[in-house]
Amino acid sequence: MGNPEGNSMTTTTTTTTTTTTSTSDTGPRGITKVHRYGLRGPIANRDLVWGQMRKAHDYRNQLIEIDCAHRQRLRGLDRAGDLESLFLAAVAAVRHESGCVESIRETRKEARARVETAEQTDALKAARAARKAAVLEWTRARRAAAKTDEAILQRDAMKDLAGDERKRARANCGVYWGTYQLAEDAAEAAARAPLWDGVEPSDPRFLPWTGEGQVSVQIIGGASVDQAESGAHTQIQIVAPHTIRDRREAGSRRSVERREVLRLRVGSTDERAPVWAEWPLLMHRPLPPDARIKRVTVQARKIGPRTKWSAHFVMEKVPRRIGRGSGAVGVDIGWRLRPDGGIRVAVANSASAGDVEMVLGANVVAGLTKAKSIRSIRDSHLEELRPKLAEWIAENGDEWLRERAEHVGLWRSPGRFAALVRDWCLHAMPDPVERERTLLKWRRQARKPLPKCPQGDRSRLLRCAEQWRYHDYHLWQWECNQRIGALRLRDDIFRCWARRLADRYDTLVLEDFDLRKVAMLPAPEDDVDNQTARTNRQLVAVSRLRTMLVQAFRSNSGSVIEVEAANTTKTCSVCSSVEHFDQAAMIRHTCVNGHEWDQDENAALNIRVAGEQRRATQPADTARGDEVAVTPETRRERVRRLRAEKMERRRRSQDGEV
Secondary structure (H helix, E strand, O other), X not given: OOOXXXXXXXXXXXXXXXXXXXXXXXXXXXXXXXXXXXXXXXXXXXXXXXXXXXXXXXXXXXXXXXXXXHHHHHHXXXXXXXXXXXXXXXXXXXXXXXXXXXXXXXXXXXXXXOOXXXXXXXXXXXXXXXHHHHHHHHHHHHHHHHOXXXXXXXXXXXXXXXXXXXXXXXXXXXXXXXXXXXXXXXHHHHHOOOOEEOOEEOOOOOOOOOOOEXXXXXXXXXXXXXXXXXXXXXXXXXXXEEEEEOOOOOOOOOOEEEEEEEEEEEXXXXXXXXXXXXXXXXXXXXXXXXXXXXXXXXXXXXXXXXEEEEEEEEEEEOOOOOOOOOOEEEEEEEEEEXXXXXXXXXXXXXXXXXXXXEXXXXXXXXXXXXXXXXXXXXXXXXXXXXXXXXXXXXXXXXXXXXXXXXXXXXXXXHHHXXXXXXXXXXXXXXXXXXXXXXXXXXXXHHOOOOOOOOOOOHHHHHHHHHHXXXXXXXXXXXXXHHHXXXXXXXXXXXXXXXXXXXHHOOEEEEEEOOOHHHHOOOOOOOOOOOHHHHHHHHHHOHHHHHHHHHHHHHHOOOEEEEEEXXXXXXXXXXXXXXXXXXXXXXXXXXXXXXXXEEHHHXXXXXXXXXXXXXXXXXXXXXXXXXXXXXXXXXXXXXXXXHHHHHHHHXXXXXXXXX
């Protein structure tokens, strides 16, 4: 990173999970995959579905409230007794560092350049070192205090109190058990966050209701595809298969679609009979017949002005080797602009095929950036409307309108302006017939280029505002559809490339690299950051490519090896000479011994060689050479062990041994 072309040098990322297709090892039982299908809106028990989603949202916020109270009690232990003085010293050090940073920012603001005095830079470095030392001293002291028997018993009591509150919240939430598990899993994941962010409390945030949600069922032991399609299962059913002809032309690939009805249990009657919700299901591919359904989740997401429904089937199947390839392939993941406008995202190197590039073409990059340009058009239209609308309302608006738009000059959300225009039309034209006729006339005129907003009377200004709202709604739909279509195309290109590698080779070699270090914003005293490179990193989403590579190889029963990332680009793959050069400015480099190479292709070759050496020396059943193959502790075993340890501590406390 750092070059003006927006390139980056041999950067890889850590593995993350995705919502469309995920793969994880599950021991001898097999691997788990998620199959996603499109749905239409619910056709049975629609109100019950939305009610369950809203109750699940409220239950999630209630769990967050319980967790915040629990974390507040735990933080009280971190400031008790002698720890209070260390905490106050750490707070003072943090505030002093913030003052030094603010001083540099004020200097740059006055000079309108990234300039500061040497005294300011030295003061900031000293303040940063003092802050690290003070926070580290307090952290070590509170961790040592937390290991005492008295502190452990206090934490156990606080944990029991929070557990009782969660049980009461679950009993009163009114959510079906398959759905409330999702809220509890999300709350449990948020609870793993640290108690402190430096010296500031770190609590999970409450979630606003945005019209999105999900309902789910978990099938204990799993269900076969035949059970679901026969309609015999009591949790999930796929029934009423029929064929519907699409509205497209007869020769289209999607001229005929297979539609079925997905029935999901969302509740029970007093007699414990199932209560079903139904959605039209688009089966663009059949479910794997040799897999078992472990969980089914129906999700509603807001994409622009519309709601997108989808079904996620969590399937478990026995792993088997699908591809016929062998050997290792080293992949160097990074992002680099090409002269044709495309972006090279990765380079793969193998002994049989040499170097293979993963390139997003210029058309794909243009599609990814198109949504941003549409958004800028929306912002420019709003910037033109806002001052004139605010001025007219302040001078000539009715009392209700001035109260309704009291701070309209400070609004930034197009949605707030659209709601204001709708209310204004309802108030100005109370007759629904006249209003509908007038709005239809204005909207027809809005199909032409958006007119300049006048300074005239109310009718002209209201007409301009309504035309803006109608035109902005169209641009909003265009922006959202453009964005999601471009992201799906990019992910499909990544997924196909990863599958081709997984079918051809049995070992994937990647760098052990933490992308969070690259994604961090520069410190105030650092040089100017390459914003173009940061933007391109977000466009290509290298973390998703890495995730799809890992998933493709593991689903093929392949192995994934991570090697040290240091000097993979700088080391010559021919003579092993470590070169020092400007990686941002020079794509091709010639080493001291006269060997010329592309730095990304050179890095991919070095990664593959290091992976082959690691694989030759490590045990056959481990993914890393320094790991020992052990059976991981299951969640149930961990819960039992922790419960037994807590009961033992309680017994010792009652017997006076503590």
